[in-house]
Each structure stands twice: as structure tokens, then as C-alpha cells.
Amino acid sequence: MQTQYSLAPVANVLLSELGKDFAGFVRSCIGEDVAAAIATLPAGRVILLENTRFHAGEMANDSRFAEQLASPFKILVNDAFAVLHRRQASVTGIAEHVPVVLPGLLVRKEIEALSRILFSPTRPLVVVLGGAKVEDKIDIIDSLSCRASKILVGGRMAFPFLYANGVLVGATQIGGKLQTQLAKDIELRARQRGVDFILPDDQIVASKLQPQATTSIVPLTLTCCTNELEPCIPEGLQGGDIGPATAKRFSNALEGAGTIFWNGPMGVYELPEFFSGTKSVAHAMAIATQHGSVTVVGGGDSAAAIRKAGLVADNFTHICTGGGASLEVLQGKILPGLQIFKS
Numbered sequence: 001m002q003t004q005y006s007l008a009p010v011a012n013v014l015l016s017e018l019g020k021d022f023a024g025f026v027r028s029c030i031g032e033d034v035a036a037a038i039a040t041l042p043a044g045r046v047i048l049l050e051n052t053r054f055h056a057g058e059m060a061n062d063s064r065f066a067e068q069l070a071s072p073f074k075i076l077v078n079d080a081f082a083v084l085h086r087r088q089a090s091v092t093g094i095a096e097h098v099p100v101v102l103p104g105l106l107v108r109k110e111i112e113a114l115s116r117i118l119f120s121p122t123r124p125l126v127v128v129l130g131g132a133k134v135e136d137k138i139d140i141i142d143s144l145s146c147r148a149s150k151i152l153v154g155g156r157m158a159f160p161f162l163y164a165n166g167v168l169v170g171a172t173q174i175g176g177k178l179q180t181q182l183a184k185d186i187e188l189r190a191r192q193r194g195v196d197f198i199l200p201d202d203q204i205v206a207s208k209l210q211p212q213a214t215t216s217i218v219p220l221t222l223t224c225c226t227n228e229l230e231p232c233i234p235e236g237l238q239g240g241d242i243g244p245a246t247a248k249r250f251s252n253a254l255e256g257a258g259t260i261f262w263n264g265p266m267g268v269y270e271l272p273e274f275f276s277g278t279k280s281v282a283h284a285m286a287i288a289t290q291h292g293s294v295t296v297v298g299g300g301d302s303a304a305a306i307r308k309a310g311l312v313a314d315n316f317t318h319i320c321t322g323g324g325a326s327l328e329v330l331q332g333k334i335l336p337g338l339q340i341f342k343s
């Protein structure tokens with residue numbers, strides 16, 4: 001799943017943050033309009049260019065597109081931590097065409113915070129994973145299980161694991177056979193490494209994950225059905241959030257953690273019907289912070305969910321802007337976007 005939306009609304013945010021220092025929004029990121037805006041830009045002022053992902057060359061890391069992006073600039077400061085794990089034109093390709101490439105202050109802060117978890121976490125380390133980017137992130141659970149004492153899996157991420165455990169999940173998307181097999185292997189290896197691997201025991205379900213959906217709570221244990229072929233989540237329904245029993249179990253599992261890393265909401269937090277699991281975990285993590293745990297939340301949606309739960313930066317040790325990027329740092333990978341700096 002790749003994000004592709006106009007940055008026009010961000011212009012209003014920049015205007016209120018920067019006032020007269022913000023010189024406006026340009027509805028493209030390459031070409032004559034950009035050159036003209038830069039040519040008339042007074043020193044010390046800032047402009048915002050449109051999302052590079054509207055061009056196919058961005059995700060394809062096309063060198064011609066990267067060159068067009070780079071052409072007006074002599075110095076590039078890359079502060080887009082959340083995409084540093086992507087080999088795409090505005091992250092890696094562009095660096096070949098700009099003489100000086102430097103990391104921004106946010107990138108430095110993120111790497112410092114994550115390095116502490118990678119190299120010297122206060123133990124035990126508890127990892128909470130959820131969200132919807134299953135294909136992207138499922139592999140990462142395998143390497144995190146070498147470091148973590150407990151792994152809690154919620155959100156859509158939990159479903160290939162549940163299915164691999166024989167839990168029939170109705171209309172919930174579980175990915176292909178390959179993902180289920182992968183989930184089975186990852187969970188087995190984690191357990192062999194002594195990790196306490198915790199999956200949801202119940203789920204809030206509905207026929208559609210939409211506003212005002214009629215919801216119900218179903219248990220997800222193998223004994224939830226009288227007949228072993230009967231699905232735990234009835235046909236036509238899908239899981240949209242962890243249920244109250246799981247929310248309680250996950251919250252309890254965070255108590256006493258030395259370090260907690262969380263990426264990915266426990267459900268479709270955007271909708272009130274499927275927000276309660278994410279809210280509970282967010283508040284449990286905030287309490288853990290008060291009790292001395294190092295708490296790091298990673299990911300654009302996870303950070304948004306925390307704000308929605310009424311929590312602020314002070315309730316956590318660090319809120320990281322990138323989920324996928326932070327998970328790859330925690331795997332010990334050197335992100336492609338960190339290999340491009342030159343001065």
C-alpha cells in the first residue's frame with residue numbers, strides 16, 4: 001500500500017507554522033513552475049512542492065525523474081525519515097544528481113532514539129505490532145524475535161498468524177497461502193527462541209469496516225466453535241479491532257517492560273467503532289512510561305492514533321514518524337536513504 005495524496009492541505013499547516021516565511025505551494029514537483037517559483041523566491045523563505053508520488057518515476061526510482069527533481073538544487077537535506085527504507089527517486093535517486101546531501105535534524109533524532117533500542121535496550125523488550133502493511137512488515141517480526149521477550153500482534157497483521165493456527169476468520173483478508181506459511185514459520189521460530197508470542201483472543205467484527213457499522217465481539221480461540229470447521233468470525237464478517245479481552249491481555253503484557261516498541265494500530269482506529277483496542281494499548285503504554293519503561297511508538301498512523309486517544313509526546317519516550325523505516329532500523333539494516341549522504 002503506497003500513500004499518494006496531494007500535499008495542498010499541508011500548505012495551510014506550513015502557513016500557520018511559518019507565517020510570512022512560507023512563500024506558497026507549487027502544484028508540481030518538477031518543471032517550469034518549480035523553476036519559476038525558485039527563481040523568484042526571496043532568501044530565507046520556503047516553498048512546498050507537490051507529492052512526488054504522482055509521478056510513476058518516483059516509486060520506480062527512475063533516474064530521468066530523479067534528475068528532473070534534482071535539477072534546481074545544489075544542496076539536499078533529507079529529513080523524510082519515514083521513507084528512508086524506500087529506494088525511490090526522491091530518496092536515493094536524487095542524491096546522484098545533487099553535489100551535497102545531508103541528513104536533517106529529524107533523521108538524526110530518530111536514528112539516535114532507535115539506536116538505543118537496537119544496541120542497548122532496557123530489558124525486557126516488548127514489541128507490539130499491528131497495522132495493515134502486512135506484506136511489508138511480516139518478515140520483520142522474525143528478526144525482532146531475536147531481541148524481544150514478548151511480541152504482541154494485533155491489527156490486520158494478526159490474521160495470517162491466526163489463520164495459520166487454524167482460526168477461520170470469515171471475510172477478513174489474510175493475504176495468500178504464502179503469507180500464512182510465513183506466519184506459521186515466524187511464530188514457530190519466535191517460540192523456539194523463547195519469545196512470549198501473543199495473538200488476539202477476541203475481535204470486534206462487522207460486515208464492512210465502515211462508519212456506523214453494526215459490530216459484535218467474537219472469541220478467536222480454537223475452542224470458540226462447536227464444529228472445528230465452523231469459523232470463529234462468521235462468514236461475511238471481518239475483524240476490525242482487537243476485542244476487550246485482548247485489549248486487557250495486551251495492556252497487562254506491557255506492565256513491567258523495560259522497553260516497549262509499538263508500530264501499527266490494533267484496528268481501524270480511524271473509525272470510533274474500531275478504535276477501542278488501539279486506545280487501550282496507547283493508554284497502557286503511557287502508564288508504562290510513567291512507571292519508568294522506555295516507550296517508543298513508530299509510524300504515521302500509530303502517531304495519529306495516539307493523538308486521537310488524547311495522548312501527547314510527553315506520554316512516551318519517543319514518537320517516531322516512520323513505522324516501516326523504524327522497523328528496518330530495529331532489524332539492524334542500514335536504510336538505503338541513510339547511504340546517500342555526501343558533503
Ligand SMILES: Nc1ncnc2c1ncn2[C@@H]1O[C@H](COP(=O)(O)OP(=O)(O)O)[C@@H](O)[C@H]1O
Binds near residue numbers: 154301302
Ligand atoms: N483489522 C484491520 N483491518 C483493516 N485495517 C486495519 C486493521 N487494523 C489496522 N488497520 C489499518 O492499519 C492502518 C495503519 O497501518 P500502518 O500503515 O502499518 O501503520 P503505521 O502508519 O503506524 O506504520 C490504518 O489505516 C488502520 O485502519
Ligand SMILES: O=C(OP(=O)(O)O)[C@H](O)COP(=O)(O)O
Binds near residue numbers: 003086298301
Ligand atoms: O506512512 C509511512 O510509513 P509507515 O506506514 O510505515 O509509518 C510513510 O509515509 C511511508 O509510506 P509508504 O509505506 O507508502 O512508503
